[in-house]
Amino acid sequence: MASDIRVDTGQQEHMDAQMGSTNMNSEAPLSPPAAEVTSFFTPINLILLSLFAVLLYMRIRPSKAAATLPQAPPATVFKVFTPPQLIPYSGLNNMPVYLAVRGHIFDVTSGRNFYGPGGPYANFAGRDASRGLACGSFDEDMLTEDLQGPLDKLEDLGGEEMEALRGWEERFNEKYLVVGKLVPVGHSEAEADEKKV
Amino acid sequence: MRPGTPSPELRTVSPWSSEDSFNGLNTQSATTGEVGGQPPPPYRARSLGAVDTQAVRDRPVFRHTSDHRGWIQSTTSASRPQDVRHPRTILSNRSDPRRDVEGQHALDNRATEAEDANAEDHISEERRKQLFMDRSVGKRGEWDWLEDRRDNDPRYHPATEESHRDMVEMLERLDAQLATLLSQWSVTTTLLALVIVAVVAYPIIYPSDPDTHPLLLARQTSAAPIRNKGSSAAYRSPEVPYGTQLRSGLNVRDVGAPRWASGKDGDIRDIWREVTRGGSSGEDGKPIPTGLIMTILGRDEVVEHKVEDLTREILVIGRHLSEAGVKRVALYLPNSVEYLLTAFACAFYGMSPVLLPYNQPHVKVYELINSTGADALICAAGNLPLDDAAEACKNLKLLTWVVEKTSRHMDWNGVPDSADDHLKVSVWHDVVAEQKGTGATDLPTNDQCPPLAPIISVWQPVDPDIQPTITTFTHQNIVAATAALITTIPLRQRLTPADLILPADGFTHTYILCQTFAALFTHASLAISSVAGPGVDLATASRSISPTIIIASAETMASLHAKETAALTSMTGKLGKYTHSQAMSAGRMPTDSLVFRLLAPSSSSAGNTPGKLRLILTSERLGAKTPFLTSTMLSDLRLFTRARICYALTTAAVAGAVAQSNVFDYRTEAGDGRSPFGAPISSVEVTLTNEDERALEGVMPRGQVVVRGPGVSGGETRLVGVRGQMGGDGTLRIFDV
Numbered sequence: 058m059a060s061d062i063r064v065d066t067g068q069q070e071h072m073d074a075q076m077g078s079t080n081m082n083s084e085a086p087l088s089p090p091a092a093e094v095t096s097f098f099t100p101i102n103l104i105l106l107s108l109f110a111v112l113l114y115m116r117i118r119p120s121k122a123a124a125t126l127p128q129a130p131p132a133t134v135f136k137v138f139t140p141p142q143l144i145p146y147s148g149l150n151n152m153p154v155y156l157a158v159r160g161h162i163f164d165v166t167s168g169r170n171f172y173g174p175g176g177p178y179a180n181f182a183g184r185d186a187s188r189g190l191a192c193g194s195f196d197e198d199m200l201t202e203d204l205q206g207p208l209d210k211l212e213d214l215g216g217e218e219m220e221a222l223r224g225w226e227e228r229f230n231e232k233y234l235v236v237g238k239l240v241p242v243g244h245s246e247a248e249a250d251e252k253k254v
Numbered sequence: 255m256r257p258g259t260p261s262p263e264l265r266t267v268s269p270w271s272s273e274d275s276f277n278g279l280n281t282q283s284a285t286t287g288e289v290g291g292q293p294p295p296p297y298r299a300r301s302l303g304a305v306d307t308q309a310v311r312d313r314p315v316f317r318h319t320s321d322h323r324g325w326i327q328s329t330t331s332a333s334r335p336q337d338v339r340h341p342r343t344i345l346s347n348r349s350d351p352r353r354d355v356e357g358q359h360a361l362d363n364r365a366t367e368a369e370d371a372n373a374e375d376h377i378s379e380e381r382r383k384q385l386f387m388d389r390s391v392g393k394r395g396e397w398d399w400l401e402d403r404r405d406n407d408p409r410y411h412p413a414t415e416e417s418h419r420d421m422v423e424m425l426e427r428l429d430a431q432l433a434t435l436l437s438q439w440s441v442t443t444t445l446l447a448l449v450i451v452a453v454v455a456y457p458i459i460y461p462s463d464p465d466t467h468p469l470l471l472a473r474q475t476s477a478a479p480i481r482n483k484g485s486s487a488a489y490r491s492p493e494v495p496y497g498t499q500l501r502s503g504l505n506v507r508d509v510g511a512p513r514w515a516s517g518k519d520g521d522i523r524d525i526w527r528e529v530t531r532g533g534s535s536g537e538d539g540k541p542i543p544t545g546l547i548m549t550i551l552g553r554d555e556v557v558e559h560k561v562e563d564l565t566r567e568i569l570v571i572g573r574h575l576s577e578a579g580v581k582r583v584a585l586y587l588p589n590s591v592e593y594l595l596t597a598f599a600c601a602f603y604g605m606s607p608v609l610l611p612y613n614q615p616h617v618k619v620y621e622l623i624n625s626t627g628a629d630a631l632i633c634a635a636g637n638l639p640l641d642d643a644a645e646a647c648k649n650l651k652l653l654t655w656v657v658e659k660t661s662r663h664m665d666w667n668g669v670p671d672s673a674d675d676h677l678k679v680s681v682w683h684d685v686v687a688e689q690k691g692t693g694a695t696d697l698p699t700n701d702q703c704p705p706l707a708p709i710i711s712v713w714q715p716v717d718p719d720i721q722p723t724i725t726t727f728t729h730q731n732i733v734a735a736t737a738a739l740i741t742t743i744p745l746r747q748r749l750t751p752a753d754l755i756l757p758a759d760g761f762t763h764t765y766i767l768c769q770t771f772a773a774l775f776t777h778a779s780l781a782i783s784s785v786a787g788p789g790v791d792l793a794t795a796s797r798s799i800s801p802t803i804i805i806a807s808a809e810t811m812a813s814l815h816a817k818e819t820a821a822l823t824s825m826t827g828k829l830g831k832y833t834h835s836q837a838m839s840a841g842r843m844p845t846d847s848l849v850f851r852l853l854a855p856s857s858s859s860a861g862n863t864p865g866k867l868r869l870i871l872t873s874e875r876l877g878a879k880t881p882f883l884t885s886t887m888l889s890d891l892r893l894f895t896r897a898r899i900c901y902a903l904t905t906a907a908v909a910g911a912v913a914q915s916n917v918f919d920y921r922t923e924a925g926d927g928r929s930p931f932g933a934p935i936s937s938v939e940v941t942l943t944n945e946d947e948r949a950l951e952g953v954m955p956r957g958q959v960v961v962r963g964p965g966v967s968g969g970e971t972r973l974v975g976v977r978g979q980m981g982g983d984g985t986l987r988i989f990d991v
Binding site (some may be wrong): 131 | 434435438439440442443447449450453456468469470473477478479480481482483486487800836839892951952954982983
């Protein structure tokens with residue numbers, strides 16, 4: 058039964074068979090160096106070694122690219138508008154919502170529910186809203202009809218109305234961004250209309 | 255064939271095939287038949303004492319089938335699967351060696367009975383012989399259909415199904431292989447397994463977070479949402495976003511004012527007043543810390559100055575200068591305490607200090623004195639020849655020598671004859687000494703002081719032949735820059751009273767001057783060294799002290815980098831540098847573990863106690879043709895000096911700096927250009943202008959750099975000779991044109 062692991066010559070086997078006992082000690086000096094070498098590179102050791110190498114590489118390798126934030130939207134360009142140029146900015150056709158108060162044009166797209174299409178103050182979008190805000194009315198007759206004409210000077214409004222307008226302007230300044238300036242058609246600062254293709 | 259249905263080709267024997275009713279007992283004999291449908295008779299509890307084993311053995315054994323037959327008498331009569339014997343073995347009367355009828359436990363009656371019944375199976379001897387003969391010729395018996403069904407039923411013989419057999423074989427093979435694999439487990443394997451567990455568990459047990467959140471470095475400036483045509487949006491520090499005011503001063507409150515009162519901007523006088531408040535108790539009862547002001551003399555000597563003595567000197571010198579009727583005081587001194595005292599004295603007495611660059615050729619100095627219109631000169635003794643100076647600078651009314659201790663035995667009071675009528679020569683220490691007991695030590699209040707006069711700074715490139723830029727800064731410019739430089743560094747790394755700050759560059763540069771004022775204002779300790787200047791060796795400058803913060807010039811850092819890179823030759827040093835770079839790119843400053851203290855490059859360059867130096871502030875002087883620092887150089891310098899480094903962009907017309915890199919930003923970029931400068935400081939805002947609109951669209955505009963704000967002389971200036979670009983992460987990048 059123990060004879061299958063023997064590497065001796067037949068003589069040794071014969072002797073041992075004669076002695077009637079298994080003699081493991083005679084094999085010991087022959088195999089230790091081979092045994093130690095083989096015992097290090099056993100499959101389990103190799104598997105663990107490769108696993109260790111992989112883990113070490115993953116620890117030491119250079120890290121990935123740095124974290125980035127998504128880009129902020131680019132800044133709006135400050136433009137000079139005339140009333141006909143301002144009309145398209147009423148929220149329709151995916152345009153932003155602008156309105157003008159005393160020559161300053163505010164970007165009220167964040168208040169689209171009020172000033173955008175279908176909102177209660179939709180009349181103001183893309184128009185000069187100064188008179189309407191001063192008088193506290195959203196009627197059509199508060200808006201300047203003639204877009205090619207001069208801007209509404211608000212001369213006939215009293216002190217109370219101007220006070221109200223100032224209050225509205227303050228609120229707008231705190232809440233919304235000034236993105237442009239309103240000048241009448243033919244003004245020196247007026248920019249040429251963009252050519253529509 | 256479904257289990258439960260008999261084979262169609264065999265004779266069907268089932269309870270339903272007979273005419274008897276379902277519930278009735280079947281006509282099949284009790285030995286071979288099925289009783290059908292009925293539950294087995296109840297099991298009588300065994301009696302204690304003598305057991306009638308024969309009666310027990312004779313009891314019929316039932317088993318339950320899952321098909322329509324229900325409980326049937328068990329023909330193979332095995333209650334346990336391992337007792338199921340193949341029907342072929344039933345024919346022999348050979349007794350089962352597993353069976354030990356007499357020795358079985360009394361509770362095991364059913365099993366015993368089953369085995370007994372199994373052995374006999376209620377088949378008579380002749381019948382058994384007949385069946386054997388039939389089977390040997392291949393004749394199928396009446397119950398063979400049952401045996402076939404049992405053979406094919408996977409519930410009885412699961413291992414004999416084809417696919418199952420393969421899988422079982424594979425699993426058994428796998429199991430055997432695994433067993434052999436694991437049987438070779440040895441000591442080395444245990445060690446390897448422990449090492450792997452350690453490698454996996456170490457980052458879990460000792461996690462290391464980056465110094466700052468990486469997303470904070472991903473967007474370092476705040477851009478205005480609106481821009482004019484031809485220029486980009488205004489980029490500002492996140493401390494002062496669009497819609498808020500840029501930082502314009504030190505927020506100085508009067509002594510008696512309540513805590514919530516908003517402070518005034520203040521000026522340079524308030525900086526010294528804050529220094530004098532050190533040591534007294536503050537508004538909330540806590541004592542205000544005192545910052546030390548010390549001078550490093552030579553190799554070993556460190557002289558500490560008392561704040562009261564310095565205050566007295568300021569008042570004395572100021573009075574001395576104002577009594578001479580001078581308006582502009584030129585300073586041609588190396589870094590010294592007298593330099594700072596003159597600057598404060600000019601602030602209190604309404605005079606303009608003219609900050610001249612040191613170590614220039616004499617002719618150049620005379621030129622500068624004349625072109626700035628200075629009428630007083632405070633000069634280090636022996637630096638300028640008196641006769642030539644008096645000859646060249648006819649406007650000078652007062653010349654004060656600052657004499658070092660070793661030369662005080664000489665008489666410096668001599669005046670050349672040619673200039674005797676208009677030039678007065680005095681000696682600093684004499685002036686201070688003769689008024690020692692008499693002068694008051696209280697600083698005058700702002701109403702008692704004459705109106706403030708601007709500070710004139712001379713921005714000289716490295717080449718003395720190039721014309722310098724002379725800039726006039728108001729007190730507000732200087733103070734706004736000082737406040738912005740204090741708050742640019744996040745709170746964790748800010749100047750504290752526990753810091754020792756060493757300016758290793760001349761005070762002529764407003765960046766150094768403003769950082770020194772910042773140190774004084776925050777009650778940090780200040781160490782002034784006269785060898786400080788552009789290009790000084792850091793080890794020389796910090797000889798007998800161990801500073802925590804060093805303000806150095808770019809030339810110093812570039813030469814330090816070159817020296818240390820050349821010294822780094824060993825493999826272990828390079829490996830240590832590589833590992834530290836990995837830690838830095840993960841956002842952490844590398845720590846000095848024991849291993850790397852042995853391996854890493856020696857940081858002998860600055861500070862006598864390695865590791866205590868925590869911050870180096872270095873600046874790029876635009877237009878001065880100084881060597882600039884690339885991103886990789888800065889990263890290497892962080893490793894060599896073990897300190898964080900801030901790289902600031904400075905220019906002639908802006909007090910302090912235009913932009914300063916984030917103290918926690920350790921990211922490296924490849925390239926030979928200047929390292930990115932980070933966000934603008936809070937006293938200025940930066941805009942980029944370009945004729946080409948397309949270069950300004952998008953979030954990375956490029957063009958000429960325009961700087962505006964309270965820190966800029968004249969309100970607005972344009973950086974000449976360079977182009978700027980705003981990086982995707984909000985850092986300002988400068989390229990030479």
